[in-house]
Amino acid sequence: MRQRLAILGSTGSIGRQTLGVVDHLPDRFEVVALAAGHNAELLQEQVDRYRPRLVSVADGCDPRTIQAPEVLSGAEGLEAVATMPEADIVVVATSGHSAIRPTLEAIRRGKTIALANKEAIVCAGEILVGEARRRGVEIRPVDSEHSAVWQCLSVRHQESEVDRVTLTASGGPFRDTPAAELATVTVEQAMAHPTWRMGSKVTVDSATLMNKGLEVIEAHWLFDLPYERIDTVIHPQSIVHALVSFADGSVVAHLAVPDMRLPIQYALTYPERPPAPHLRLDIAALGRLEFSPPDPERFPALELARAAGEAGSTYPTVLSSADEVAVAAFIAGRLGFTGIVDVVRAVLDRHQPAPGPLTLEAIAEADAWARREAETLIAATAR
Numbered sequence: 514m515r516q517r518l519a520i521l522g523s524t525g526s527i528g529r530q531t532l533g534v535v536d537h538l539p540d541r542f543e544v545v546a547l548a549a550g551h552n553a554e555l556l557q558e559q560v561d562r563y564r565p566r567l568v569s570v571a572d573g574c575d576p577r578t579i580q581a582p583e584v585l586s587g588a589e590g591l592e593a594v595a596t597m598p599e600a601d602i603v604v605v606a607t608s609g610h611s612a613i614r615p616t617l618e619a620i621r622r623g624k625t626i627a628l629a630n631k632e633a634i635v636c637a638g639e640i641l642v643g644e645a646r647r648r649g650v651e652i653r654p655v656d657s658e659h660s661a662v663w664q665c666l667s668v669r670h671q672e673s674e675v676d677r678v679t680l681t682a683s684g685g686p687f688r689d690t691p692a693a694e695l696a697t698v699t700v701e702q703a704m705a706h707p708t709w710r711m712g713s714k715v716t717v718d719s720a721t722l723m724n725k726g727l728e729v730i731e732a733h734w735l736f737d738l739p740y741e742r743i744d745t746v747i748h749p750q751s752i753v754h755a756l757v758s759f760a761d762g763s764v765v766a767h768l769a770v771p772d773m774r775l776p777i778q779y780a781l782t783y784p785e786r787p788p789a790p791h792l793r794l795d796i797a798a799l800g801r802l803e804f805s806p807p808d809p810e811r812f813p814a815l816e817l818a819r820a821a822g823e824a825g826s827t828y829p830t831v832l833s834s835a836d837e838v839a840v841a842a843f844i845a846g847r848l849g850f851t852g853i854v855d856v857v858r859a860v861l862d863r864h865q866p867a868p869g870p871l872t873l874e875a876i877a878e879a880d881a882w883a884r885r886e887a888e889t890l891i892a893a894t895a896r
């Protein structure tokens with residue numbers, strides 16, 4: 514029987530590549546629900562091609578512009594897609610924070626989660642992973658490094674035998690840029706990722722290395738590892754996606770072409786590996802694979818994120834929300850590149866988490882507060 518997919522963020526980079534995987538394996542998958550933001554034209558094309566029963570658009574996009582059996586909108590629509598009774602697997606590929614509650618509700622209904630969105634797990638990892646464990650629900654990583662760790666961990670081992678995991682980072686377009694030049698780099702330069710074609714927010718995060726910082730927090734929750742056992746290493750070729758070191762000194766690495774269709778396909782077909790001839794790695798043609806430590810002076814985002822992760826509570830939410838506002842301001846030309854991390858640090862410094870256990874309400878409050886603080890700081894910088 515075909516697996517039935519609900520895709521949150523179908524018009525984005527991951528969403529479109531997920532539909533590419535469906536095209537490649539049409540006998541395995543059926544698309545039953547799609548949610549997008551504002552790209553109504555592309556969503557309609559997807560509806561015409563994949564015939565989902567349920568569709569949703571974000572607030573501000575008129576649902577009447579879409580012709581489908583059922584069209585919803587806003588937060589309720591996104592949640593309806595995530596919890597659609599017919600769906601077996603929910604692909605969470607929206608950008609930003611909107612998928613936190615829909616992902617939790619999907620877990621509560623026993624859906625398998627194919628998780629690309631890292632912001633949800635960064636902000637609410639404790640809640641989402643806790644709920645998934647209690648209900649025996651699988652959260653399958655789509656983010657390339659986490660898919661790689663997941664695959665490395667599939668070698669037979671005891672939990673206590675895992676020494677550490679290492680996430681690779683391309684280093685982004687400014688890997689070799691001197692510190693003095695970083696303040697004046699352009700949006701166009703930041704968008705020119707050396708190895709991956711992705712949405713704009715994650716591309717800028719790769720340039721600051723905030724992406725890797727968010728991924729350290731993501732790894733902490735997905736693999737239940739303390740922060741001191743999660744490393745990062747610069748690897749410009751993006752061929753090795755992660756490595757797992759075991760107690761006996763063995764290091765198991767995952768290598769693949771830098772193409773998201775591979776981790777997406779693995780998350781959808783796990784534990785099977787149907788052929789994907791278009792994703793072959795030509796080992797002999799690789800030449801050199803390089804590795805070096807990240808430079809904390811030029812790329813302070815990495816340590817800032819790690820500290821926010823270690824502080825826990827709503828600090829990761831504040832990190833993520835302030836970063837989202839600062840990245841948007843950078844893209845809009847209202848903030849310099851190095852200003853992104855300055856703003857995030859300043860907002861984190863001012864944060865006072867509410868006492869008590871982490872709840873979705875506390876996350877929403879911290880999110881709104883951090884966005885306001887970040888906007889105020891950016892407006893002051895621009896004056």
Ligand SMILES: NC(=O)C1=CN([C@@H]2O[C@H](COP(=O)(O)OP(=O)(O)OC[C@H]3O[C@@H](n4cnc5c(N)ncnc54)[C@H](OP(=O)(O)O)[C@@H]3O)[C@@H](O)[C@H]2O)C=CC1
Pocket residue numbers: 521522523524525526527528548549550551552553570571591606607608609611629630631632655656657709710711712713714715773
């Ligand atoms: N791209 C990649 O290679 C990778 C991405 N990721 C992560 O995956 C997530 C998605 O990234 P990416 O695909 O690059 O991002 P894009 O910006 O390309 O796509 C985002 C998608 O989310 C939709 N969307 C945004 N807000 C809402 C909302 N409120 N309601 C419904 N839909 C919404 C957009 O709709 P629309 O365009 O119609 O407005 C679009 O379909 C991010 O968290 C990113 O960090 C992780 C690893 C790799």
Ligand SMILES: CC(=O)[C@@H](O)[C@H](O)COP(=O)(O)O
Pocket residue numbers: 656657658681682683684685709715718719720724725773
């Ligand atoms: C494809 C993917 O998983 C991205 O998150 C990627 O990791 C970004 O590249 P960087 O290694 O430059 O952050």
Ligand SMILES: [Mn+2]
Pocket residue numbers: 656657658728
């Ligand atoms: Mn990644």
